[in-house]
Amino acid sequence: MPGPLIVNDSVVIPDAELVWRFSRSSGPGGQGVNTTDSRVELTFDVAATTALPDDLKARALSRLPGPMITIAASEYRSQLRNREAAAQRLAQRLREAIAPPPKRRRATKPTRGSVERRIATKKQRSDVKRLRRAP
DSSP: OOOOOOOOOSSSEEEGGEEEEEEESSOOOGGGGGGGOEEEEEEETTTSSSSSOOHHHHHHHSSSSSSEEEEOOOOOSSHHHHHHHHHHHHHHHHHHSSOOOOOOOOOOOHHHHHHHHHHHHHHHHHHHHHHSSSS
16 A cells, blocks of 8 residues: 555655554454554654645644554454555544534524414413413
8 A cells, every 4th residue: 555645635645754563453354464564554743744834734633632643454454455544544543633613603593484373382282281280
């Protein structure tokens, strides 16, 4: 999986800024689990990257729990598939961190019709309960 990591149309992380580590996966897997380094850890330093413009970097640093992102993948038996999974998860997390903030909600008043309908149903319910009472 060498090569740059494409986050979106405008952000591409160069391969030199990604740190890969490999180790043996835990859990069941038979003989292969003891011999293959299929677990992958992908680390990316958001604070030191040159791939993000300053405004996106500041936004990402404010939304992420720390300046470093570490992704671990061990769900597949093959190291290559775990590398692909880790790269996809890192790209997704960065996409969410640099996404623009949602537009602010503008407060609105309920319409006159909705207020009248609500009051009418309350009156109807009140009448039902009033008619159930003993005279």
